[in-house]
Amino acid sequence: MHRETVSPLIAVVGPTGSGKSALALQLATSLDGEIVNCDSLQIYRFFDIGTAKLPPHERAAIPHHLIDIADPTDVFTAGDYARLARQAISGISSRHHLPILAGGTGFYLNALLHGLAPGPSRDDSLRARLSARENLRPGSLHRILRRFDPPTAARIHANDVQKLIRAVEICLRARRPASQIFEQGRDPLTGYRILQIGINPPRASLYDALNRRSEAMFRTGLLTEVRTLLAAGVSHTAKPFQSLGYKQALAHIRGELTLEKAIESTQIETRHYAKRQWTWFRRDPQVQWIEGLGGSPEVFHKVLQMAQEFI
16 A cells, blocks of 8 residues: 655744754754744845845855845745745755754744635735824734734734734635634644754843844844945845844834844834744644754754764
């Protein structure tokens, strides 16, 4: 009787700054792997410093996929990511290499592994109106979503405007709660055994590292990168400019924040973001947590042993 081939797939997840990229690179080097990015900002070209993108010369000749694949003004959805990531993973497996996902965008990972429920298509006019409403009255979209769909509102942070816009859009266009749409049939990834490894550094150590990384970004080129992008014609409304570090850099360039306040704001919001990532991944019982930072030899040896046994 013919049995479908089931290939191994490893995902390295966890909060920002925990060492996911370093660990994935070490694993790929040891296990003949290729890396598939799972960070929603590293897909964009030209946004390098603020996204902590690993420079090509530091990738140890390991193939990296889904980095620098979209222009800053492109609309790129979780569905787009799932489709392209599945293509990349299939190609890696066909070469008899090990696909290794690395990144902290839980919604992208969920779309890839579990699929997305079918929903109404985008309505750019509606989305523009919702965005304008939120700009005029911050917090209004979350209040609307709480009225239309409390379960979905409970899962989306009040500051995550893009997800709020999509959730409210679904509610309005489908004329029912988005949570009911999400309960419909999905298209999960098949043909793979999946090992999800969560990097869990001590909180104080991670926060200290994030503070230092935020300051280093500003001191070593983030402002120059932003000015160069603006001079090249990239609109300040492009999605990557709404992310941590970049929006503070824009505010400083416009004279709205001092350099010190821009750095401090980035540090605070990055710590909050890391906490939300912890919360997201801890909801998944399939994640196996490893204590420590991903770049440490102790963590690498533990994870390498796990991966070898899994393979």
